[in-house]
Amino acid sequence: MRLLLSLLAFAAVALSAGAADPAPALAGRWRLDPDRSSALDGWQKWDLVISLDGTRVNLRHDMQWIDTKVSETNVVDTARPTTVGNFFRVEQRHMALYPVKDHPTPVSATWLDHGRTLRVEAEPLIEGSQGNFPIRIYAEYRLLEGDSQLLLIELHSTRPRPLVYRFTRVTADQ
Numbered sequence: 001m002r003l004l005l006s007l008l009a010f011a012a013v014a015l016s017a018g019a020a021d022p023a024p025a026l027a028g029r030w031r032l033d034p035d036r037s038s039a040l041d042g043w044q045k046w047d048l049v050i051s052l053d054g055t056r057v058n059l060r061h062d063m064q065w066i067d068t069k070v071s072e073t074n075v076v077d078t079a080r081p082t083t084v085g086n087f088f089r090v091e092q093r094h095m096a097l098y099p100v101k102d103h104p105t106p107v108s109a110t111w112l113d114h115g116r117t118l119r120v121e122a123e124p125l126i127e128g129s130q131g132n133f134p135i136r137i138y139a140e141y142r143l144l145e146g147d148s149q150l151l152l153i154e155l156h157s158t159r160p161r162p163l164v165y166r167f168t169r170v171t172a173d174q
Contacts, residue, residue: 025147026118027052030167038163041091048150048167050141055079057109057118059141061088076109076120083107087124089137091163100125100132116143 032046040046042065049060060073072088083104091097099105105124112119118141123134136157144151150167 024052026050026115026141026143026150029170030150031170033166033168036166038165040165043090046090046165047170048152059120061090063090074107074120074122076107076118078109078111078118081106081108084122087122089124090165097126097128100127112140113142117141 027050030048030050032040032048034040043063044066045062045064047062049058049062051058051060055078057076057078058073059076060071063070063072072086074084074088076082076084084107085104087099087105087107089099103125105122107120107122109118109120111117120137120139120141122137122139124137125132125134138155140151140153142151142153143149148169150169152163152165152167154163154165156163
């Protein structure tokens with residue numbers, strides 16, 4: 001009986017450690033390094049702004065093409081699956097494949113690597129010329145050594161190769 005109680009206590013501690021708050025180092029403004037990233041067709045600049053609010057993670061995309069500026073935010077929750085009303089994808093403008101209006105996108109998110117990687121999975125319904133179709137997206141936001149670089153890897157069910165984006169942390173003097 002004591003062994004069973006000890007094992008249950010150990011399991012509770014292990015689970016609570018795995019669910020600990022993520023490293024705050026992931027939060028902040030990150031600027032795309034276009035020379036070390038997949039092509040950013042349809043845009044010239046991209047800042048990714050990550051903010052944490054409990055189990056909610058706000059992924060704000062500040063995009064620019066000449067004088068056109070767009071800011072879109074996907075809010076995910078690491079505690080439970082949720083839906084995003086207008087799930088933003090970086091390539092949607094270039095590909096002219098937008099989410100179906102008024103159709104929320106199912107999204108799940110979880111922390112990996114002791115809060116240094118955020119995994120996001122989404123399945124938006126896309127409006128295309130041949131009709132509506134779902135795409136699966138698997139993304140990892142990985143904080144690299146030194147906490148000054150962020151690697152975003154996206155796998156799409158509609159693409160044979162991953163999209164890889166490298167970001168550098170924006171500091172107060174930039």
